Amino acid sequence: MIRNKPAYTPARALRAVLALAVLGTLGACANMSQLPPGTPLSQIEAKYGRPNFSCPDAGGGQHLIWTQQPMGQYAWGVHVDAAGGTGKVTLLxxxxxxxxxxxxxxxxxxxxxxxxxxxxxxxxxxxxxxxxxxxxxxxxxxxxxxxxxxxxxxxxxxxxxxxxxxxxxxxxxxxxxx
Missing domain, CATH: 3.30.1450.10 (Beta-lactamase Inhibitory Protein; Chain:B, domain 1)
Structure with a gap:
């Protein structure tokens, strides 16, 4: 038996709005990988916000992570050396x-x-x-x-x-x- 679904429901409208919001976020993140190594951290943070997780690296640097967990599907990381130089942004x-x-x-x-x-x-x-x-x-x-x-x-x-x-x-x- 085939059910006819109504063309509009509040749940479908909400799903559509959330999908567009996620696509907008993903579009912003997709560009993050295009940042060249050596981009100043202040410039990265101005465009993408502050990282939401970090860990110390050997040698006094930091590994910074922008993550969408627990609900999102993407996380990006960059290693920053002790002098503040950034490496390549990586899809984690x-x-x-x-x-x-x-x-x-x-x-x-x-x-x-x-x-x-x-x-x-x-x-x-x-x-x-x-x-x-x-x-x-x-x-x-x-x-x-x-x-x-x-x-x-x-x-x-x-x-x-x-x-x-x-x-x-x-x-x-x-x-x-x-």
Whole structure:
């Protein structure tokens, strides 16, 4: 049986307004990657606002992060040296960047300082073998509404594995077209 949906509902109008707002935000963020290395931090902050997360780098610098977590799908980072010089602005929530997790040992603090705070922190599994999992919302392949699940094992000391999966927040939208 096919249901006829009304052409206008307040929920649809709200969704349309939110979609336009998100697109506007994404457009602003997309330009962030076009900033050349060495752009003064004051110029970056004047255009994109202050970063909402930072961690100290080795050598006295800072790793600054502009993140849309927990609800958005993008985060951008830049390393600033002790003299205030900026490096390349990097898209942090991408398959390519998440692949860094496969190299070396990653503690919770190291993951937070590289990718920013996660959208969701949870535990999964049986009580005797549960694992700490951090989930980051992102656009897998720049297309799919996804979560990157980062597992820290039972004791939470280091990353044991990571994998992407569909973001359940968007499940309703995926099936609403039918």
């Amino acid at each position: 929530l991408s398959d390519e960047h998440f692949n860094l997790l496969s190299k070396g040992t990653w503690s919770q603090e190291r993951v937070r300082c590289e990718f920013g705070p996660p959208a969701v922190i949870d535990r999964v599994g049986l009580p005797s073998s549960d694992q700490l999992v951090w989930s980051y919302r992102y656009r897998q392949g720049s297309v799919w509404n996804s979560l990157m699940y980062v597992y820290f094992g039972h004791d939470g000391s280091h990353v044991t594995h990571f994998n992407p999966g569909p973001d359940p927040m968007y499940e309703h939208d995926r099936w609403s077209m039918f």
